[in-house]
Amino acid sequence: MLRVWFGDKDNAIYNTSVFFKNRYKDEWIVDDFARKVISDVDHSKVVDSNSIESPVLGNISPLQLSGGVKALILMKHFPGKVFNASNCGDNCAKWILELGDEQDFSINLFHVMDFGEGEFDIRILNDRRLIVHNMQEFLTAGASYLREGK
Amino acid sequence: MHGEYKVRVKNNRNSYIFSLRRNITLLKGESGRGKTTLFDMIHEHNRFGRESGVSISCDRELVAISGDKWEEDIRSNPGKIIVIDEDSHFIRSRDFARVVRGSDNYYLLITRNYLSELPISVDEIYELAGTKNKRFNRVYSDVWKMYDKPNKSSLPFKPQIIITEDSGSGYQFFDLIARRLGIRCISSGGKSGVYRELASHHEEKVVVIADGAAFGSEIGDVVMQQDLHPNRVGIYLPESFEWVILNSGAVMLKDSDKLTSPEDYADSVDYMSWEQYFTELLIDTVKDSKYQKYTKDKLSDYYSQDRVESMIREFIKGIDFT
Numbered sequence: 001m002l003r004v005w006f007g008d009k010d011n012a013i014y015n016t017s018v019f020f021k022n023r024y025k026d027e028w029i030v031d032d033f034a035r036k037v038i039s040d041v042d043h044s045k046v047v048d049s050n051s052i053e054s055p056v057l058g059n060i061s062p063l064q065l066s067g068g069v070k071a072l073i074l075m076k077h078f079p080g081k082v083f084n085a086s087n088c089g090d091n092c093a094k095w096i097l098e099l100g101d102e103q104d105f106s107i108n109l110f111h112v113m114d115f116g117e118g119e120f121d122i123r124i125l126n127d128r129r130l131i132v133h134n135m136q137e138f139l140t141a142g143a144s145y146l147r148e149g150k
Numbered sequence: 151m152h153g154e155y156k157v158r159v160k161n162n163r164n165s166y167i168f169s170l171r172r173n174i175t176l177l178k179g180e181s182g183r184g185k186t187t188l189f190d191m192i193h194e195h196n197r198f199g200r201e202s203g204v205s206i207s208c209d210r211e212l213v214a215i216s217g218d219k220w221e222e223d224i225r226s227n228p229g230k231i232i233v234i235d236e237d238s239h240f241i242r243s244r245d246f247a248r249v250v251r252g253s254d255n256y257y258l259l260i261t262r263n264y265l266s267e268l269p270i271s272v273d274e275i276y277e278l279a280g281t282k283n284k285r286f287n288r289v290y291s292d293v294w295k296m297y298d299k300p301n302k303s304s305l306p307f308k309p310q311i312i313i314t315e316d317s318g319s320g321y322q323f324f325d326l327i328a329r330r331l332g333i334r335c336i337s338s339g340g341k342s343g344v345y346r347e348l349a350s351h352h353e354e355k356v357v358v359i360a361d362g363a364a365f366g367s368e369i370g371d372v373v374m375q376q377d378l379h380p381n382r383v384g385i386y387l388p389e390s391f392e393w394v395i396l397n398s399g400a401v402m403l404k405d406s407d408k409l410t411s412p413e414d415y416a417d418s419v420d421y422m423s424w425e426q427y428f429t430e431l432l433i434d435t436v437k438d439s440k441y442q443k444y445t446k447d448k449l450s451d452y453y454s455q456d457r458v459e460s461m462i463r464e465f466i467k468g469i470d471f472t
Contacts (some may be wrong), residue, residue, distance in 0.1 A: 014237070014239045015237040015239070016237075017186075017237055018237070041180075041181050041182045042181070042182035043182065044182075055281065056163060056164065056184070056281055056282055057163055057164075057187070058163065066181040066182035066183075066186070067181060067186055067236060067237070068180075068181025068182060069181060069182065086236070086261075086262050086263055087181075087236055087237070088181055089178075089179060089180035089181035089182075089183075089262070090180060091180040091181055091182070092181050110242065110262070110263040110264055111262045111263055111264050111370065112264075112370065112371055112374065114374065135374070135378060136378050139349075139371060139374050139375065139378070140349055142371075143345045143346070143349070143371045144346070146264045147264075147266065147342045147345070147346075148342075
C-alpha cells in the first residue's frame with residue numbers, strides 16, 4: 001500500500017536527483033516500469049541503459065530524465081526509503097498509485113498531489129490509523145497536516 | 151527592485167520566454183516539461199558565460215542558486231533575479247522568507263511545495279507550455295477576479311456564506327453586506343485557515359474572499375475543493391480589499407498609474423507583497439481626510455455608508471450581493 005507523510009520527515013530523501021545520480025543501476029533504466037514512465041511522463045524512448053531519445057533534448061543520459069521520473073524509479077527500487085514526491089508532477093500520480101498496488105512504500109509530500117477522480121487506498125502516516133480512499137479525503141488530510149501539522 | 155522584466159533564455163534545443171513583474175514568481179506543473187532544464191541553462195551561463203552556448207537576454211542578471219551557501223549567495227547579488235530549483239529544501243524555511251523580505255531581488259522559484267511563509271500572488275504562478283519554444287502560462291485564471299477559470303455564464307456567483315481571510319476592515323465590510331442579505335460572513339483568521347473553513351461548509355454555496363496578492367500558497371487546495379464541489383465554491387481574489395476600494399471610486403486617487411502599474415512603484419525592498427503596497431497607497435491617499443481615514447483593523451463609518459458601500463459592491467461584479 002502507498003503510504004504518505006505530509007511535511008518534513010527524518011531520514012526522508014529530499015533531493016532525489018542527487019540520490020538517483022549516485023545510486024541508479026543500468027538495468028533499472030531498461031526494465032518495463034522505467035520504459036513506461038519515461039514514455040508517459042517524459043515523452044521519451046529508452047534506447048539502452050545509457051541512452052534515451054528525447055523529442056526535445058535529443059539523445060540524453062538517464063541523469064537528464066525529469067525529476068519526476070527519477071523519483072518514480074527510486075520509489076520502485078528502494079521501497080524501504082522515503083522519497084520526496086513533491087518533485088513529481090501530477091502526471092506521475094497514476095504511476096505512484098500503480099506502484100502502491102504492487103508494493104508497500106512511503107513517500108513524503110509538501111503539497112497535495114492530485115491523484116485523480118478514482119478510488120484508492122493511501123495510508124496517511126501522520127496519523128497511522130487513517131486510510132483515505134478518494135481525493136476529498138486525501139485533500140482534507142493533506143491540507144490539515146501541511147498547515148497545522150495535525 | 152521593481153518593474154517588469156522580459157527574459158529570454160536560449161540554446162540550440164530550448165528557448166524560454168517569460169516576464170517577471172513581482173518579487174516572487176512560482177513555476178510548477180507536470181514533470182518532464184523542462185523546468186529543471188531552464189535552471190540548468192541559467193546555472194551554466196552563470197559559470198561559463200557566453201562559452202556555455204546559452205544566451206540570456208534580460209535587463210537584469212539571472213543567478214541560479216543552490217546549496218548550503220544560499221543566503222550568502224543571495225545577499226551578494228542585489229539587483230538580480232534569483233532562480234531556485236525544486237531540490238533546494240531551504241525555500242520552505244523561515245530563514246529564506248526572512249532573506250526575501252526587504253531584499254533587492256526578484257525570485258523565480260521552481261517548486262510545488264506549500265510555501266506558507268511567502269506572500270505569493272495567485273497571478274504569478276505559472277507552468278511551462280510549448281515543446282522547443284517554451285513560454286510561461288498562468289496556472290490560475292480569472293473573470294473579474296473570480297477564480298479558477300469560471301464560466302462567465304455562472305457569474306455573478308450568489309453565495310449563502312462568505313468566508314474572508316481578513317478579520318479586520320475587509321471582514322467588517324463583507325459582514326455588513328452579509329447581515330443586510332441575511333447570510334453569514336465568517337473570518338478564517340488568516341489565509342491558512344481558509345481551506346479548513348471552506349471544507350467545513352461543503353453543503354452550502356460559499357464564496358471565499360482573500361487577498362490574491364498573497365494567496366498563492368493556498369489557492370491550489372482551495373481550487374481543488376472547488377473542483378470537487380462544482381458550482382458550490384466561488385473564489386474572489388482581488389489584489390487586496392484596499393485595491394477594491396481604490397478601484398471602486400470610493401476615494402479619489404491622484405496618480406492612477408500607481409494603481410494600474412503597481413510593478414513600477416512597489417519596490418521589493420519596501421513591500422514583501424503588493425497587498426502591503428495597496429494598503430499603504432490607500433492610507434496615504436486618504437490621510438488628509440477626516441472622514442475617509444482608513445486603517446486595516448477597523449472600518450471607518452465612511453466605508454459603511456450606503457453610497458460608498460454600494461460603489462464598492464458594484465465594483466465586485468463576480469458576486470451577486472442582491
